[in-house]
Amino acid sequence: MTDAISTQILLASRPTGWPTQDNFTTVKRELADLKAGEVRVRNEFVSVDPYMRGRMNDTRSYIPSFQIGEQILGGAIGRVVLSADEALPEGTLVSHQHGWSDLVQAEAASFKAVPDLPGVPSSLRLHILGMTGLTAYVGLSHIANLEAGDTVFISGAAGAVGTAAGQIAKLMGAKRVIGSAGSAEKVELLTSKYGYDTAFNYKDGDVRGQLAAAAPEGIDVYFDNVGGDHLEAALASFNDGGRAALCGAISSYNTSEVPAGPNNMTNMVTRGLKMQGFTLSNYLFLSPEFGERMGQWFAEGKIAYDETIVEGIENTVDAFLDMMRGANTGKMLVRI
Amino acid sequence: MTDAISTQILLASRPTGWPTQDNFTTVKRELADLKAGEVRVRNEFVSVDPYMRGRMNDTRSYIPSFQIGEQILGGAIGRVVLSADEALPEGTLVSHQHGWSDLVQAEAASFKAVPDLPGVPSSLRLHILGMTGLTAYVGLSHIANLEAGDTVFISGAAGAVGTAAGQIAKLMGAKRVIGSAGSAEKVELLTSKYGYDTAFNYKDGDVRGQLAAAAPEGIDVYFDNVGGDHLEAALASFNDGGRAALCGAISSYNTSEVPAGPNNMTNMVTRGLKMQGFTLSNYLFLSPEFGERMGQWFAEGKIAYDETIVEGIENTVDAFLDMMRGANTGKMLVRI
Missing domain, CATH: 3.90.180.10 (Medium-chain alcohol dehydrogenases, catalytic domain)
Structure with missing residues (x-):
């Protein structure tokens, strides 16, 4: 017994x-x-x-x-x-x-x-072989329709989904992957370990300016774990036809204030942008596809965590x- | 000469x-x-x-x-x-x-x-047989993926695009079409002439409350000509899987103030919503398809303007x- x-x-x-x-x-x-x-x-x-x-x-x-x-x-x-x-x-x-x-x-x-x-x-x-890895994969591949050559911005980049997403984006052919995180140590890890081309500390302020400096030619895909000022920064930096996968908005989870929305929503129209929220429950059917691709990347030693x-x-x-x-x-x- | x-x-x-x-x-x-x-x-x-x-x-x-x-x-x-x-x-x-x-x-x-x-x-x-009709058609059919049985909300409903959109939505099988406009006369016209099931005057205030009352079972599609409080109201009323086609934001065109964004963007994630801006220049290839469908509706006397x-x-x-x-x-x- x-x-x-x-x-x-x-x-x-x-x-x-x-x-x-x-x-x-x-x-x-x-x-x-x-x-x-x-x-x-x-x-x-x-x-x-x-x-x-x-x-x-x-x-x-x-x-x-x-x-x-x-x-x-x-x-x-x-x-x-x-x-x-x-x-x-x-x-x-x-x-x-x-x-x-x-x-x-x-x-x-x-x-x-x-x-x-x-x-x-x-x-x-x-995480990497389970729900968080699947979340990163679904958001990039099926929600934001990541294509080879895209410039990608990922917020909350040092979190479980973010560390997976940066690597998956590079493995899917992204030209440049930019991350934001909340400490100098995390920012350093993003570029040294997780394949990010560049990263910044959002606590240094001016997220919009920091993203614009990191992506002088604009971004094509945004994977949002944060919401708020990060989503607004992405809308400002999007190239025409940009796509955002909205996965979470940790910036608003623990506030009882009503959060302000992005003040540049008109860019959605003028640049032909797409924004789509998703929760994994509707995409579990992609588990086998993810298992196959991630399993191979993992077996080849390409995945850090x-x-x-x-x-x-x-x-x-x-x-x-x-x-x-x-x-x-x-x-x-x-x-x- | x-x-x-x-x-x-x-x-x-x-x-x-x-x-x-x-x-x-x-x-x-x-x-x-x-x-x-x-x-x-x-x-x-x-x-x-x-x-x-x-x-x-x-x-x-x-x-x-x-x-x-x-x-x-x-x-x-x-x-x-x-x-x-x-x-x-x-x-x-x-x-x-x-x-x-x-x-x-x-x-x-x-x-x-x-x-x-x-x-x-x-x-x-x-208008109805040209760019404005095509704009309404593209937004409903190819951006918001209108399906038969959907409940549809259209802002700026008495304008050139809005009067076309309400009729096209019904002809494509929408269960219920709700419009907003800026006067009692326009609201009356929407239901008497343009096939809207119900409509309200946004100048009466509380757009969110008026939309919720008009769509007690929620909305599936939003065609946005206005932005601002109308987009926020749509985000509040969306059912899971709702889709917004963002066509314009006349509420912000003539202000030099920075417009506030919707304060309920987290609904994008929790309800799995999609929002896509578009400008007609990228969709002119749909002109023949539109010409055929609208030509037939017009010939059958189904289109008011x-x-x-x-x-x-x-x-x-x-x-x-x-x-x-x-x-x-x-x-x-x-x-x-």
């Missing part, structure tokens, strides 16, 4: 602006005996992601809000420790969306077996808050 | 904010003898259009700025009165972009012969200013 006590993190109250520890509560629950068709999974890594902040609000969105008193859901990877379903025998490595807990029990169909390859840490299934790892399920909320404040480089993860 | 004196309206100085008569000057010029390959055309109608305001500024755009001391260019229709090119014999009805004058002389290749059909006034080639006609080339600037202030219903034209 395996241990049957699950530590789970619940939403205690809805945050206003920045979340605090008080918005969450940790409980220990004893799991019931396994029913037929169920499996029990001990998580190896739990993911904390920016989009989760939106689910803490009680607003209409593409995925249901978290409910008060219920567990925070999200990506995680673990191993089957007890199985009552022959499709997922004990020992199988699985990814799932059951979120912030150390031990999960649910129907086998809600878990997905993933390849357990030597030399490939399981944590990678939560960073992980910022926090130890212990009890520190998950800290990890989430640090990630929202930009303390991570690459993917922020909780190791169980 | 035909008269050889051409009355021409030139840009005298660049407007700041609203243009005035002082920004223009009228000259009379004697035309040279016709060279081989040239034709002389007496205009029947000259077009005044919102996009012309942008060309009066000295800013980077999709078409060159008008130059001070040079004639205002734009759409017009006239008849060949003297020809030195066998492709366009005298009497041929032609459309062209030589703009604000009564008598034009230029290479035959810069004019386009158009069908001269009984019962079809030549003025229609400047209005013209607001000002008499005399000397009143062209007044016509332009009145159009910018919304004095017209349907297409504003100058009859020569």
Whole structure:
């Protein structure tokens, strides 16, 4: 028999602006005996992601809000420790969306077996070989229609999606890739490790001016993780026919103020620009295509990554808050 | 011999904010003898259009700025009165972009012969059967990807493009078409004559609330002629997967203030919205497709239109200013 006590993190109250520890509560629950068709999974890594902040609000969105008193859901990877379903025998490595807990029990169909390859840490299934890598790929290839020779700007470039996006853009033939991040250290990493041709620190101010200086011939594609002044800067630098993939707007997630929109929307018309928001849930059908291309790039040693790892399920909320404040480089993860 | 004196309206100085008569000057010029390959055309109608305001500024755009001391260019229709090119014999009805004058002389290749059909006034080639009709068609069909069953919102609905767009949307199978205009009279016309299911007067205030009330189940397509608060209202009312065709932003053309952008851009991500600006110059290849579909609708008596006609080339600037202030219903034209 395996241990049957699950530590789970619940939403205690809805945050206003920045979340605090008080918005969450940790409980220990004893799991019931396994029913037929169920499996029990001990998580190896739990993911904390920016989009989760939106689910803490009680607003209409593409995925249901978290409910008060219920567990925070999200990506995680673990191993089957007890199985009552022959499709997922004990020992199988699985990814799932059951979120912030150390031990999960649910129907086998809600878990997905993933390849357990030597030399490939399981944590990678939560970022570069998983949802964040897929997000970067979908945004560049299918939303922004990146073409060889394009000049590409990526905001939030040192984050999990941004570090993947810069490399994918170069591998897809971008002529020049420009990134923005929030510290000199991150800016340095972007060019030394992640294939960015140039990068700037948005905290130095004047995002519009810094982008214009980095892209004197304009940009063709913008991958937006930030919104606000970054989107406005991209609209100012776009060449005719420019395309923006809007993936997130972390600049507005924790403010209760109404954010100002870009003041140069008329460029949309005069330059024939396209802007499209997307959430991965509508593009999961691209997983096989992504798996094939990314798998090859990864096997060829062309993909770099960073992980910022926090130890212990009890520190998950800290990890989430640090990630929202930009303390991570690459993917922020909780190791169980 | 035909008269050889051409009355021409030139840009005298660049407007700041609203243009005035002082920004223009009228000259009379004697035309040279016709060279081989040239034709002389007496205009029947000259077009005044919102996009012309942008060309009066000295800013980077999709078409060159008008130059001070040079004639205002734009759409017009006239008849060949003297020809030195066998492709366009005298009497041929032609459309062209030589703009604000009564008598034009230029290479035959810069004019386009158009069908001269009984019962079809030549003025229609400047709107419902010409560029404005094509603009409405391209925006709905190829930019916003209108599908049967969609709910559609059109701003500036009583203008030349808007009156065409409402009818085209219905003919393409829209379930419900909602328009906004700037007077009770225009609002009435939209529903009584132009096939709109409902309409509201944006001058009554609270565009967002009025649109939400008119579209309780949300909108799928937005055709934007206005920008500003109208675009913000559309973003608030969009269903998942909504699409906006941005055609113009008359609300900002005559202000030297920097316009505020929509404060709800995060809906782009959470609802998976697409927004695309366009100018007709990139979509002229759709003229034959439009000509065929609109020709059939028109022949079947399904297309209504209005013209607001000002008499005399000397009143062209007044016509332009009145159009910018919304004095017209349907297409504003100058009859020569």
